[in-house]
Amino acid sequence: MTIYRAAQPGADPASSSHLPAVRRRRTALRLLLALLAVALMANVLFVEAYTSSGFAPDHAGQDGEPTGAVPAGVRDGGPVLDATGPQERSLRVPDRTIALTFDDGPDPTWTPRILQVLRRYGVHATFFEIGSEVARHPELARRVLAEGHQIGSHTFSHPQLADLPVWRQRLEYSQTQMLIAYATGRSTSLLRPPYSSVPDALKDRDWGTVQEAAGQGYVAVLNDLDSRDWARPGVDAIVRQATPQGQAGAVVLFHDAGGDRAQTVAALDRLIPQLQQRGYRFGTVAEALGSNLGPANPPAAAADVWRGRGLAWAIRLADVSWWVLWGLLILVGALTLARALLLLLFAVRHSRRRRSVTWSWGPPVTEPVTIVVPAYNERTTIEPAVRSLALSAHPGVEVILVDDASTDGTAEAVEALGLDNVRVVRVPPGGKATALNTGVALSRNELVVMVDADTVVEPDSVHRLVQPFGDETVGAVAGNVKVGNRRGLLGKWQHIEYVMGFNLDRRLYDTFGCIPTIPGALGAFRRRALTDAGGLTTDTIAEDTDLTMAIHRAGWRVVYQETARAHTEAPATLGQLWKQRYRWSYGTMQAIWKHRSAVRDSGPSGRFGRRALPFITLFSVLLPLLAPLLDIMAVYGTFLLNRTETAIGWGAMLVVHAVTAVLAFRLDREPLRPLWTLPLQQLVYRQVMYLVLLHSAITALTGRRLRWQKLRRTGEVDVVPAPGA
Structure with a gap:
């Protein structure tokens, strides 16, 4: 199709003395629209991927990452690792004491049900929450604290920390801290690294992440007993795996998010009264360790509250945009x-x-x-x-x-x-x-x-x-x-x-x-x-x-x-x-x-x-x-x-x-x-x-009016092309 040069009569403002200014404004507006579209897409793809654990680390052992052999006292010690001072400490909860801990929340379906069971038996627990989920459900984080429980950090996007460079590890900590501050007005010094286990399972590279977190003021909380509720093995199996031997105290790992947690709720409803009948007391990690740790959730800095608010709104915008994109x-x-x-x-x-x-x-x-x-x-x-x-x-x-x-x-x-x-x-x-x-x-x-x-x-x-x-x-x-x-x-x-x-x-x-x-x-x-x-x-x-x-x-x-x-x-x-x-x-x-x-x-x-x-x-x-x-x-x-x-x-x-x-x-x-x-x-x-x-x-x-333009022709079509050309 031939494109002609003549402008559309009476339609284009070409005769106006203000044409350069008009063009600049329209160009600026088009550029702004394009930038907004690009920014929205970038927000959706990167923020949504980040908040949904979408990043897959492609490297490990970055230069400058702290490493070192796990001390024998840590490997053979308790599940609470405090390396914030000049000498690392390995802490255990006392006998006949249970610190129930819940990972991966808050979840709008299962966290309230678990809170209801805990309230029924007058039990406090510690919830290690994912920062991106706190941004999506801040009201649940507030409820956790309001009902006397403790909140810890479970990072922002639940990555394998040892596979991340130091700057990403610190980002995981700081963003979660800001979002907890936004949701509750409080801060936390407790951290549970994702995919962590008992102390004697620590590898040297994992100990490096514990040391790095300690440099940021965090005490790492592992566990003594893993209920394995994430595998949904059945209520009997969960209760058996979460029950300590004899009179030993324990930090017990459960989950209040990440899938169907109906078995978790049912297991808690049996485990708690059974252990109470055996003389066990329940408390948060801070309550279980008493003076060995600082305040459970001290007030957060005002700057963290405001930064967390901005981050939470960015995540919500990404979520809405993501669902719109999926719908489209x-x-x-x-x-x-x-x-x-x-x-x-x-x-x-x-x-x-x-x-x-x-x-x-x-x-x-x-x-x-x-x-x-x-x-x-x-x-x-x-x-x-x-x-x-x-x-x-x-x-x-x-x-x-x-x-x-x-x-x-x-x-x-x-x-x-x-x-x-x-x-x-x-x-x-x-x-x-x-x-x-x-x-x-x-x-x-x-x-x-x-x-x-x-x-x-x-x-x-x-x-x-x-x-x-x-x-x-x-x-x-x-x-x-x-x-x-x-x-x-x-x-x-x-x-x-x-x-x-x-x-x-x-x-x-x-x-x-x-x-x-x-x-x-x-x-x-x-x-x-x-x-x-x-x-x-x-x-x-x-x-x-x-x-x-x-x-x-x-x-x-x-x-x-x-x-x-x-x-x-x-x-x-x-x-x-x-x-x-x-x-x-x-x-x-x-x-x-x-x-x-x-x-x-x-x-x-x-x-x-x-x-x-x-x-x-x-x-x-x-x-x-x-x-x-x-x-x-x-x-x-x-x-x-x-x-x-x-x-x-x-x-x-x-x-x-x-x-x-x-x-x-x-x-x-x-x-x-x-x-x-x-x-x-x-x-x-x-x-x-x-x-x-x-x-x-x-x-x-x-609203820009496009003018006719002339395309350059080569004259190649002088005969009908042969079939298949």
Whole structure:
């Protein structure tokens, strides 16, 4: 499709003396929107991954990480390790004393139930809480303290601390401390390292993390007995494993989060009264050790409270954004599958119906046709384009070249061809829509075909294109446009896109009576339909989409004629491709917005507005705009989630695209050889199209009016490409 240089009259503020300031403000606004989108995505991906234990350490033993052999007194001592002073201490709880401890909370389901059991028996316990969960459930952390229990740190995201560099370890401690301060107004000096066990299981690298935590003021609390409730072995087994031998005291490990803890609740309801009957007393770690430790949860610094508040809100925003993204991802997946199924059902049906020997549009159409070719500086491509039209097999063809003030000799090149059925009309610069309207006004026939100046049309295409006018209800016909310059990788990718994304979709849209665009490269119209639609306008920069929607609203049918083929020159560079698709995407959004009032109309306009506009918006704008989520989540999942599941999910989408591509190529009777580039197209080309669409959406939101631009042509399409090229 040719892009013209003329600005839209009266629409762009180019004549204003304030243009630079206007552009700066709009550019700043677009940049702000883009930065906000990037910031939101970064917040979701990184914060959510961090708070959900999504980081997988890929190294261990960082330089500068404290290491050292575990002292024998620690390995053989009690579960409470205090290395904050000049000499490490290993503390045990007294005989007949139980310090119940709970890891991984707070959890909105199980923490309240466990608190209820503890309250029933008048027992206090210590809850080692994960910072990210405190941010999500601060009210539970407050309740824990309000009911007389103690809170300790279980890090922010539950990592294997020994596998982390020192800076990450410190971050885990400080963030949890800030969130506890935000939720409760208190601090803690107790730390239970994730995946820790009894003292004699400590390895040298684990002792290094204990020393580092002690440097930050933390006392490490391991355990004497592990109830193994995390494995859900049954209530009897949990009670047996949490019961000390003889009269020994113990720090006992339970969990109040991380899965179904019904067995934990039931086991506590049996364990506590049994041990109380044996003369055991229960208390927090601080209560069990008495004066050996400092205050349980002293007041927190005001600065920590405020920093914790900011961190908590960031986590909540990430959580909300994450669920929104997952909802959108499900929507994209559903729309993608729905589109594939619709194409499979209706495109195949459409093709079989058209190929049936009984199919007919009506009486053969042989009346003369006027072909209007708008051109601005198209000398490189104009000669083969006009020659292919003038030599059309349809009887009575006249070609009108409307030269929009070209400066490269476009008109002279056409005149030099000496073709009797070609007229050259020179007009002042006014843009493509004005040039087309001029050509239509000068035409001598009722049937008008519009063709771009960079397009070569097959000999019988014009004749095939006008056959649907045998049906008096048809007002416009879309042709089958192919990429002519498909030798390079970029050309092959665009060829796949044309066959899959344009021509296959037109079969579906044709079935539902809502073809959104008659392509400028090849389209046919009744003059009456053009008149009823008000002709081409400069209201949008996608004059072809705007006109097509206006024809629908005027009550005319718009159909697709797949056997009328034309070969256009696609952009040869990414820069030129960006300009073209940016204009197309933005123009489509403009046209949808312009015709939005159709949803409230009656008659044909209302039927189009209520039936077609939502369909077009859903599959032509919303689905492409949201489709990048599939790739973003694939990358995210590869690094931060289950790689196997991610590969299966992304592979399934690739299979859907591959099946759709094969279907499209078969229906269009195209060789399948170019499809070897399909995986690369999905990985590279599709990402460029996503960015173009995002650019267009931001432009639409900021209200900027796009001016016509001229694409550089190479003149590669001078003949119809050989099959399979």
